[in-house]
Amino acid sequence: MSDPVRLECRWTTELSPKPPFNFDATLHKPDHFPSTDNVWEPGVRWQTMLWQGEPLGVKFEERGTVDEPLVALTVWSRKELSQPFRENLLTEIEYRYNFQLDLAEFYRLFKADPQLGPVITRWRGMKPLNHNSLYEYLIIAIVLQNAAIRRSVNMMQALFEGYGTLLGYDAVDCTQSKELYCFWEPRIIDRATEEELRALKIGYRAKSIKRVTEAFVWGEVDEFELRGKSKEEQREALLALYGIGPASVWYILFDVFHHLDTMDHISPWEQKIYSKLFFGRDPDDPVGVDELLKTFERFGQYEMLAVHYIWEDLFWRRKHEPVAWLEKLIRL
DNA sequence: CATCAGGGCCCTG
DNA sequence: CAGGGCCCTGAT
Numbered sequence: 327m328s329d330p331v332r333l334e335c336r337w338t339t340e341l342s343p344k345p346p347f348n349f350d351a352t353l354h355k356p357d358h359f360p361s362t363d364n365v366w367e368p369g370v371r372w373q374t375m376l377w378q379g380e381p382l383g384v385k386f387e388e389r390g391t392v393d394e395p396l397v398a399l400t401v402w403s404r405k406e407l408s409q410p411f412r413e414n415l416l417t418e419i420e421y422r423y424n425f426q427l428d429l430a431e432f433y434r435l436f437k438a439d440p441q442l443g444p445v446i447t448r449w450r451g452m453k454p455l456n457h458n459s460l461y462e463y464l465i466i467a468i469v470l471q472n473a474a475i476r477r478s479v480n481m482m483q484a485l486f487e488g489y490g491t492l493l494g495y496d497a498v499d500c501t502q503s504k505e506l507y508c509f510w511e512p513r514i515i516d517r518a519t520e521e522e523l524r525a526l527k528i529g530y531r532a533k534s535i536k537r538v539t540e541a542f543v544w545g546e547v548d549e550f551e552l553r554g555k556s557k558e559e560q561r562e563a564l565l566a567l568y569g570i571g572p573a574s575v576w577y578i579l580f581d582v583f584h585h586l587d588t589m590d591h592i593s594p595w596e597q598k599i600y601s602k603l604f605f606g607r608d609p610d611d612p613v614g615v616d617e618l619l620k621t622f623e624r625f626g627q628y629e630m631l632a633v634h635y636i637w638e639d640l641f642w643r644r645k646h647e648p649v650a651w652l653e654k655l656i657r658l
Numbered sequence: 659c660a661t662c663a664g665g666g667c668c669c670t671g
Numbered sequence: 672c673a674g675g676g677c678c679c680t681g682a683t
Contacts, residue, residue, distance in 0.1 A: 359665090471666045477680060478665075529678020534667080571667045595665055657664080657681080 330494035330505045333383045333402035337412065340389070340398055343425035347395035348451030349388040352423075357641040359475050361466075361482050362507045363490075364457065373457050374493055374508035377415055380404070381508040383495030384419075392451045397425070402495035421553075424455045424584055432586075432628045441604070442625070442632055445639045454634050456581040460549040461542050462509045463582050464567065467574035468534050474657040484526035485535075489514050512542040534569025541567055557585050580630045589622045589629040598655055603636060609655060 343352075354366040364373040369388040374381065383402035390396030401407070401415070420426065429451070436442045456463065469481040486507035497503035515523070516539050523532035541547050547567070552560050560583055564575045576591035592600065597618065598609035604621055605613050625632035644652055 468666095472664060472677085473666095473679080474664065474681080480680095524678080527679065530667090530676090531678075569667065573666055593665060 328492060330492040330503075331381065331404065332503075333381070333404055333493055333495040335403045335406050336400060337403070337407055338398065338400045339412075339416070340396060341386075341416075341419070341423075341425060343395045343397060343453075344428055345395050346392045346429065346451035347390075347425065347453070348392055348449060349386075349395070349397065351449050351452035351638065351642070352425075352455055353386055355638060355641075356645045357637060359470075359478050359482070361479065362486060363509065364506065365504060372496065372504045372506060374506045375457075376459070376462075376509050376511065377418060378411065379511065380407075380411070381491050381493055382415075383493050383504065383506070385496055395451075400496070402493075422456050422458075424453050427453045427584075429453070432631060435628070436625070436632065439624075442635060445635045449635060449639060449642075452635065452638065454580065454584070454586075454631065458509070458582075460547070460552070460578070460582050461512055461538075463578060464538050464570065464574070465509075465535060467577055468531050468538070468569055469528065471531065471569075471574070481526065481528045481531070484528065488522075488526055489518070512539045515539045516543045531569070537568035538570065553583065557583070557588065580634070586631040587627045587629050589619070589625075589633050592618055595655055599637075599640070599652065602651060603640065609651060 350366075350368055353371040364371065366372075371386045373384045373386070375384050376382070380403060385398075385400045385402075387398040387400070388396075389398045399419070401412075407415070433446055433450070437446055458466065465485070466482070469478045469485070473481070486509075489510040490507040491510070492505060493508050494503040494505050515535065518536075520532045520536055523535060526532075528535070547563065552563060555563070557579060560579060561575055564570050564578055565572075572591050573593055576588065579585045579588045592615045597615055598612045600618050601607040601612035602609050604618065607613055622629050622633060640649070640652065643649060
């Protein structure tokens, strides 16, 4: 591992999420595979970020409560950040992190739901969010495809080591600092050949990564323009990317573009888990996909948010004690 | 040892 | 629209 780029300049501000706000359940999603661009511990999340070409080290710290939330945001950078840069960085963080999402109606509609009600009580203030740019999320979606967790972790790490930038920031004394990888600019991987990428043991995904990267370098995809388009226009634009299909688009419409109603895809392993969660069914004899989708319809415009709550609830439970039937389905 | 199925997607017929 | 192939890896 080469020496990290040391980020010496520091800027601190505060964010005020709309209450209720559960810091840990929002900033950490235990179902996500671990990657070396972030670290979480209760009340704190470190996260690297590439914004307008500038590698940043970000730190979120809990400073309030669920009902009176406050988050301290500290940003480390190579050089002093200008006022306009800070302002639109904050705008971007507000968008990605979705701190202003209003959960009141969702809770009002479903607090009495026999299945969702208790989960809402347990995780009041949990919001869905996304730390990455659309480009970065597409890369993550590609390394998720057709691979178990450990393989995805290895592929992501190989990509970071090959094309990312190691950053060092938030030293607690002169020697210790967080060392985390930051994503690369699309043009960096655009210069690499498919063979170079294949050497990272990412297999046929090398072609998808090349093609998706090209689309960004050539300006065929504009994340900010897409944010203003309809869900169906977004879906169409994403599906047009080589290597991006319905499973990846489903993740992206919820996580990146914040559509709370988009529960339209169930892969085989997820089908088994939903069957157990919603029907108490043996995972080896799962309920059909169509029937599962039908039961989610009762959550209406909050279909995906409801599934997110129930899914995260399960994975938080697993973090504290092994869930026997689940361990077999999540292969490491 | 060999074979196989995956936290999909593309391409073909 | 169904089905084969694809990189690699751990499981059998």
